[in-house]
Amino acid sequence: MDIILELRDVQKHFRRSDGVVRAVEGVSLRIGAGEFVAVQGPSGSGKTTLLMAAGVLMQPDSGAVVVAGEEPYKLSAEQRAAFRATHIGFVFQQFHLVHYLNVLDNVLTAALASRAADAKERANELIKRFGLASRASHVPSELSTGERQRVALARALLNRPKLLLADEPTGNLDEENGRMVLDCLAGFAKEGGAVLLVTHDPKAAQVSHRALRMENGKLAGG
Template sequence: MIDLHEIRKTYRRPDGGTVQALDGVSLRIARGEFVAITGASGCGKSTLMNILGSLDRPTSGRYRFDGEELAQLGVAEQARFRNRHLGFVFQAFHLLPRTSALENVELPLLYADGEPRAGAGRRALEAVGLGDRTQHAPAELSGGQQQRVAIARALVNEPELLLADEPTGNLDPQAAQGILDLFATLNAAGRTIVLVTHDATVAARAQRVIRLGAGKVMSDTARAAAPAVTGGAR
């Protein structure tokens, strides 16, 4: 699904100097994998996530998604690509406070091509275990439940790839465990997941762990995912 070749990203500082955020990253991610990208702060994790999500362009190198070269797409085409193929989950839930869980989940459908499928938002909430919380506002939900709403929003367009950036960072351990169990369930159903985290315990739940350092791939290890721990998020 994903083919990165010699990806470099250079940022220019206000003083005229440069920062090499990514320095020749090459990797492939197959459809159906659950991959964690980890490393210390400043190693390039978020930059790599932004490039994978077509939110930023590499300074040099090649990024192909299902054989399509994304660097050749214009701004509008990249936005359409994100809406069709990608779902995003962030550390902050980014829910609209005065709208219901269902309305938050249905927001991406406003930008979808074609007529949205009837009941898509409700089905997405049911998929994350919140079918009985459709009319609750974010303030009426726990942190774990709010992140589940955010995941349902990422899933509502049925994306091929789910990108999660520190998705458990704002959660207590029990809620975090529930979110990781949910990711494992989604992956077992065939969803491709790339998760960015600095937490080795979170990374250990993935089937493959890519560790970055100074903008380079330091290690790429396949492993059996840790077994799910029962007990959902509050």
């Protein structure tokens, strides 16, 4: 099995006025192609920081992050951005859709960086796959929360990433929509991608191949 994400003894601390917050403390983790890993833990345990470090958005203080065989933190800022565009997809609890763009254009924002030639065909295909074809010209304020998360999923998958990072993707959804999102993540893993999900949701952990627990910046279990 190809290793898509590897974290080696990753550490990330934040200095604040009231002291040092040890958000991630010596975490090592490997996720292979086709693997769906869930990380659970209480708020402030360091899950989101771990996700950011894995997503090439936040450079760890020490340790190494390897994505698809490359160490992106050794690249320049511009190269890291290009790397994210082609290798990593993100799904957030708050969806983070662009208010003034319709569904199709929101999905296509992922192509701003990748400039993929078939972006529009791919976007339409994903919109269809997520049952949003009739909503393609609607803006986010005209969509239900479930539909918004599906748009976010379609956007995350537009550039055919190898790694999908999801931060509480079911946190704002009802059971049915939550199930649909988890099925989608599982489907992505089944197609050969790697998924790292951080969540409070126990059901989400049940769908995953491997559930890990994170407390005080340290990873346990699995």
